[in-house]
Amino acid sequence: KIYTFWNMACFDSEFDLWTIPLVALNMSVRKKLGLYLNPRNAVAADWMAVAEAMGFNYLEIKNYEASKSPTESVFEDWQARCADATVGKLLSILEEVERRDIVEDLRPLMDEDVRKYGENQKKNSKPPLQVPEVDSCFPRTSERIGITLQDHHEGAPERFDAFICYCQKDFEFVREMIRELEQTEYKLKLCVFDRDVLPGSCVWTITSELIEKRCKRMVVVISDEYLDSDACDFQTKFALSLCPGAQSKRLIPVIYKPMKKQFPSILRFLTICDYTRPCTQAWFWIRLAKVLSLP
Template identity: 70%
Template structure:
């Protein structure tokens, strides 16, 4: 019989825990408990504000909503959840649900280690150029030296005028940064989702997210942002840099609220805007 995979709580994001576990955990924490910590205490230890917790109180299953919000943060790992429950003195919850946690973590690890099936080549063609090796205008046609960038720019089409301004300020000045602008740099005919993930993960040091009302309605921007956040669970890296360049009518995306924003909407800070973005954020090693 094959041995079970060892569980690494720190390397396992909270998204690995399935719905059955979340509902079970909610059964322990949702009811108001006069002698033990309930969901409010745990939410506070997860750094939710007083107003956020008051709003969660209006939800039917408040802790499930808390967990759904918390899982978007870089520190949302199984290890940190267990640590919070220990500090809240809810070791009874950990003891009762440990088997479910371990089972979900092992299933997550198995999915991560599972390799795709390789389809054998059935013709006699010579060596081929891989799709992920030649994807931008600057890549070597032989796929030997893939181009890299300082930042991937996540934006929707309606915000391209500001992106064009960003290109002038960051590429054509003393900062001399190299930006990956999808509509400008990516070769046509490639799979949008596959190439975007390849660029964000392996070709670009960081990602600048141009936030606007239209950004919130863009499926491509939503995918790119969530993919970039998923690359470093449990860390506090400065991989994503949100930029707001005009006043918004819709709420700022909650998935990015824990990141410091570069705000171009305030005249008092515009004089430092490009310096902060270029010299202090994108130029970091």
């Protein structure tokens, strides 16, 4: 039986590449992909052809031209908005635009990233081993149960209308958000990390638990300081991974002061709630409260 190059590339792997999300590819591989695709090439397909195959329209592609690395920006937005943004789909697109040279050169690096990603997933899915003689603290509270002030070990976990993603320098605006949304007729319940989360647990574990299972939505307070926060970066990308294409209005970006830095590319396709425009400021809290009140 004769296989095409793509068939061999797709099947010669211990993992099903169509189920491995694009996030498995690290920055080193993405930068190398940019080195191949960023230069405008009259002979071979460049990043524009790849972006078009991914479903981006003409205006979106033109906007990416201003990026330092259009390829990396396209990949970042693609994985945020599309549920089928997988390593297998990427290889299929590269085959479709006839860039088999990229697959030949970078496939070993991609396979290594996929292998590491698969091993990490298996490791995280297994409960840690515990020797009974070592742990005499019984009973003890599960890390995913006693994580907020109102949690009770015998009752239902505390739930919220929205998780607030913010950095410390924007906390005064978060205080205003609490006053406007919780202490008025809206009576919304916000999850504010510094106020509601109990100390002593793994930050990444409880954050993902709150965003995915305890909060209906997430409000992202965008600012120049937000762009430098690793915690905010993790929370935003995790929330986006739960709602590809923003189909469920799960993530609401908010701007409350002018920015000097570029707005994050992964949020460009979402409708923004802008507090900086005086002409629409009167409607800001009404619009925000309405979307957070939706089921």
